[in-house]
Amino acid sequence: xxxxxxxxxxxxxxxxxxxxxxxxxxxxxxxxxxxxxxxxxxxxxxxxxxxxxxxxxxxxxxxxxxxxxxxxxxxxxxxxxxxxxxxxxxxxxxxxxxxxxxxxxxxxxxxxxxxxxxxxxxxxxxxxxxxxxxxxxxxxxxxxxxxxxxxxxxxxxxxxxxxxxxxxxxxxxxxxxxxxxxxxxxxxxxxxxxxxxxxxxxxxxxxx
Amino acid sequence: xxxxxxxxxxxxxxxxxxxxxxxxxxxxxxxxxxxxxxxxxxxxxxxxxxxxxxxxxxxxxxxxxxxxxxxxxxxxxxxxxxxxxxxxxxxxxxxxxxxxxxxxxxxxxxxxxxxxxxxxxxxxxxxxxxxxxxxxxxxxxxxxxxxxxxxxxxxxxxxxxxxxxxxxxxxxxxxxxxxxxxxxxxxxxxxxxxxxxxxxxxxxxxxxxxxxxxxxxxxxxxxxxxxxxxxxxxxxxxxxxxxxxxxxxxxxxxxxxxxxxxxxxxxxxxxxxxxxxxxxxxxxxxxxxxxxxxxxxxxxxxxxxxxxxxxxxxxxxxxxxxxxxxxxxxxxxxxxxxxxxxxxxxxxxxxxxxxxxxxxxxxxxxxxxxxxxxxxxxxxxxxxxxxxxxxxxxxxxxxxxxxxxxxxxxxxxxxxxxxxxxxxxxxxxxxxxxxxxxxxxxxxxxxxxxxxxxxxxxxxxxxxxxxxxxxxxxxxxxxxxxxxxxxxxxxxxxxxxxxxxxxxxxxxxxxxxxxxxxx
Numbered sequence: 001x002x003x004x005x006x007x008x009x010x011x012x013x014x015x016x017x018x019x020x021x022x023x024x025x026x027x028x029x030x031x032x033x034x035x036x037x038x039x040x041x042x043x044x045x046x047x048x049x050x051x052x053x054x055x056x057x058x059x060x061x062x063x064x065x066x067x068x069x070x071x072x073x074x075x076x077x078x079x080x081x082x083x084x085x086x087x088x089x090x091x092x093x094x095x096x097x098x099x100x101x102x103x104x105x106x107x108x109x110x111x112x113x114x115x116x117x118x119x120x121x122x123x124x125x126x127x128x129x130x131x132x133x134x135x136x137x138x139x140x141x142x143x144x145x146x147x148x149x150x151x152x153x154x155x156x157x158x159x160x161x162x163x164x165x166x167x168x169x170x171x172x173x174x175x176x177x178x179x180x181x182x183x184x185x186x187x188x189x190x191x192x193x194x195x196x197x198x199x200x201x202x203x204x205x206x207x208x
Numbered sequence: 209x210x211x212x213x214x215x216x217x218x219x220x221x222x223x224x225x226x227x228x229x230x231x232x233x234x235x236x237x238x239x240x241x242x243x244x245x246x247x248x249x250x251x252x253x254x255x256x257x258x259x260x261x262x263x264x265x266x267x268x269x270x271x272x273x274x275x276x277x278x279x280x281x282x283x284x285x286x287x288x289x290x291x292x293x294x295x296x297x298x299x300x301x302x303x304x305x306x307x308x309x310x311x312x313x314x315x316x317x318x319x320x321x322x323x324x325x326x327x328x329x330x331x332x333x334x335x336x337x338x339x340x341x342x343x344x345x346x347x348x349x350x351x352x353x354x355x356x357x358x359x360x361x362x363x364x365x366x367x368x369x370x371x372x373x374x375x376x377x378x379x380x381x382x383x384x385x386x387x388x389x390x391x392x393x394x395x396x397x398x399x400x401x402x403x404x405x406x407x408x409x410x411x412x413x414x415x416x417x418x419x420x421x422x423x424x425x426x427x428x429x430x431x432x433x434x435x436x437x438x439x440x441x442x443x444x445x446x447x448x449x450x451x452x453x454x455x456x457x458x459x460x461x462x463x464x465x466x467x468x469x470x471x472x473x474x475x476x477x478x479x480x481x482x483x484x485x486x487x488x489x490x491x492x493x494x495x496x497x498x499x500x501x502x503x504x505x506x507x508x509x510x511x512x513x514x515x516x517x518x519x520x521x522x523x524x525x526x527x528x529x530x531x532x533x534x535x536x537x538x539x540x541x542x543x544x545x546x547x548x549x550x551x552x553x554x555x556x557x558x559x560x561x562x563x564x565x566x567x568x569x570x571x572x573x574x575x576x577x578x579x580x581x582x583x584x585x586x587x588x589x590x591x592x593x594x595x596x597x598x599x600x601x602x603x604x605x606x607x608x609x610x611x612x613x614x615x616x617x618x619x620x621x622x623x624x625x626x627x628x629x630x631x632x633x634x635x636x637x638x639x640x641x642x643x644x645x646x647x648x649x650x651x652x653x654x655x656x657x658x659x660x661x662x663x664x665x666x667x668x669x670x671x672x673x674x675x676x677x678x679x680x681x682x683x684x685x686x687x688x689x690x691x692x693x694x695x696x697x698x699x700x701x702x703x704x705x706x707x708x709x710x711x712x713x714x715x716x717x718x719x720x721x722x723x724x725x726x727x
Contacts, residue, residue: 046277050270055260062259070710072259077273084277150256167222169253174223193218196249 031096039087046084049100054080056097056170057104064108064165066154075111079104094176101170102180105162112158152202156195163188164195211239221246299327323364326352328381343367350383355397361675372402380411391418410606601627605643612646617654621647641671645680652687661687678707678716685719689726698723 029037029045031052037045057076062069069075082103090099153161162181166172167188172180178188212220212229217239220229233240261269306326322342325335331349336342343365344351355364355375366373369387373380378397383390392401394415401409401417411417608623624647628640648663664684668677685700701719704712 043274043277047270047274050273054266054269058261059258063256067257067259070713073261073265073269077269077276080273081276081280146252146256149252153253153256168250169256174219189219189222190215192222193215196218196246197214199249200245 032090032092035083035087035090035096035099038084039090046080049083049096050080053097053100057100060101060104060165060170061108063153063169064105064161065112066150071111075104075107079107082107094179098172098176098180101166101172102177105166105181109158109162148203149199152199155202156198160191160195160198163191164199167192168195211236214242217242218246322358322362323353323355326354328352331384341365346382346384347387348385350381352379352381354379369404371404373399374402375399389419391416393417601629601639601643605639608643608646608650612650612653617650618656621650621654621656621659624650641667641674641676644670645674645676648680649683652683657687657691661691678704678709678712681707682712682715682719685716689719689722694723694726 029048031049034045034049034052038049054076057079058072061072061075061079065072065075079100083100086103090096094102153164156164159181163177166177166181167174174185174188174192178185181188183191211232221243233243302325305324321335321337323335323344325333325344327333328350331351332347333349333351334345336345340359340362342363344353344367346366346368351366353366353375355378358364364375366375366382368382368384368389371389373382373389373392375397378399379395380397380399381391381393381395383392389401389403392399392411392415394411394413396413398413399411399415401411403409403417403419409417604623604626608620608627611617611620611623624643627643628647644663644667648660648667651660651663654660661684664680664687667674667680668684671677674680681700681704685697685704688694688697688700698720701716701723704716705720707713707716
């Protein structure tokens with residue numbers, strides 16, 4: 001069970017994940033068995049899936065939508081409700097972790113679409129903020145660098161960002177990510193490449 | 209080994225470098241530098257902060273999740289065979305609906321689905337509804353769709369691959385092959401097509417869409433790639449043909465062929481307006497009838513009603529107080545109209561219009577481009593039946609949109625004003641609401657702050673329970689701030705800070721920061 005969970009995340013992430021994936025008092029069931037039970041209507045299984053994977057979902061969504069996104073809790077909840085709904089269709093073609101991340105992508109995308117429209121309506125009427133969110137002088141160069149990186153990721157087009165966060169940050173293998181995003185593997189790698197290029201260009205332009 | 213391309217290097221970086229590449233990296237400084245830069249970027253990205261919920265937050269969410277799951281009964285998945293049998297049963301039920309249940313659905317507005325689907329030949333699709341959002345995911349085949357006029361907050365979409373078609377109260381046919389949208393034909397009402405390239409296109413009654421690369425039907429008005437419109441009147445080339453002037457096709461339906469390639473590439477999806485008008489007033493009073501009592505146009509909420517102003521905000525614009533008081537249970541109306549940016553990217557709709565009709569009532573004067581000739585005129589020959597006629601109010605509204613997208617804000621405001629006038633024939637509350645809202649936005653963009661403020665207040669007064677209430681309140685706040693009315697601006701932002709939509713809340717917080725900075 002844990003072997004599968006630990007299979008894809010990058011080394012640093014996997015260590016944290018292994019702690020979360022085996023909470024004290026867990027049923028001892030494999031993640032796959034929990035998904036099957038969840039699909040059969042077992043709410044305790046849903047609770048245990050949440051216990052094991054909520055950190056993964058939080059981490060993914062906060063990287064995909066930004067850590068300050070105010071709807072994060074709602075989206076995590078929506079993701080697990082969707083997990084429950086989709087559980088009967090889980091075919092074990094990918095690791096449970098990747099599968100849940102794939103669901104979180106779709107939930108986040110749905111959120112982005114509606115929010116983008118709303119924000120655009122507001123953007124045109126507002127004054128340009130003079131110092132809102134300005135970087136305090138006390139911040140270190142490194143934290144500024146990270147902020148710029150965060151911003152450049154958030155400014156990526158949705159499809160590129162999904163590929164980048166899934167593969168680069170969450171460590172989902174390309175084959176699985178391609179299947180979860182319903183694209184060919186070549187397309188996924190092209191998106192990943194484009195995302196990296198755009199991030200680099202954003203840095204070179206100094207626009208972030 | 210020769211140096212791999214950057215994309216191949218990027219791919220191998222993700223999937224793991226084979227031995228051959230590892231050897232190459234040791235000997236090639238250029239590739240090694242690229243590889244190192246990829247590693248550094250990944251390492252930096254992994255340092256980015258992410259949210260780890262504290263135990264209290266985690267427990268709270270866990271309880272919420274389980275409570276929500278308990279409220280939503282799970283339909284336990286049957287075996288594949290049983291699912292197919294179920295689908296066959298559903299298809300039979302659908303057929304029954306198509307054959308005679310239309311009247312029944314009209315009698316029961318609370319029926320589950322708003323759309324009636326008719327498959328033309330074999331097709332694969334899934335029809336689902338979640339809350340107020342109903343959609344059909346069409347993988348293959350041709351579907352005819354008849355959508356009842358939607359109530360505020362309801363959406364209906366046809367999704368296929370990367371494309372999306374969104375409607376309000378209409379009938380249309382859409383064809384998809386292997387998840388690629390091949391065509392859309394509108395029988396009546398309005399449909400917005402969002403092809404994969406993100407260039408949204410509005411189709412009116414009789415309108416047709418197909419991708420430019422699809423064989424056949426190039427259309428007399430198909431411009432060269434990158435062109436913004438068909439040849440102007442008097443210029444050489446095929447004569448412009450408006451939708452209304454075209455003879456009916458063999459099927460008895462006139463076509464306004466609009467290849468997607470005719471659109472300019474300047475309108476990003478996030479900023480392109482999507483005009484989702486209700487069914488023309490001649491046939492569709494259902495929207496107005498379906499609204500709750502307090503939501504009727506021109507009827508502000510009474511003191512005892514949910515939209516009534518809060519006493520604590522007396523003295524502020526009444527609507528400002530009304531905005532946060534909207535009941536949580538009120539269905540959220542989707543953004544029927546996506547805004548254009550202030551920069552005004554080239555208007556997809558106007559740029560795609562085939563020909564100018566100088567004499568057409570309601571046309572935007574002095575425009576370099578025609579306005580929405582996709583739509584038949586109200587008196588339009590082959591399309592003049594009551595179901596497809598477009599009212600002057602709708603025409604004015606669409607002209608307003610065209611102007612707004614072209615950055616001609618003053619003209620847009622005038623058009624929206626016309627659309628909102630009682631004499632324009634706008635009987636649809638949703639149209640009136642949209643026209644009033646976008647009139648205010650156009651005035652704000654035109655830099656006419658006093659008029660914009662008055663228009664926003666009027667909008668909020670007339671539609672106290674509008675789902676756009678929060679947005680209008682925030683926009684009003686910014687206009688007041690520009691005018692230096694800090695107290696009132698602050699009240700607006702405070703009122704909008706509790707809006708259900710996070711974008712509105714964020715904007716309101718920015719507004720409060722700006723007010724504080726001004727003070």
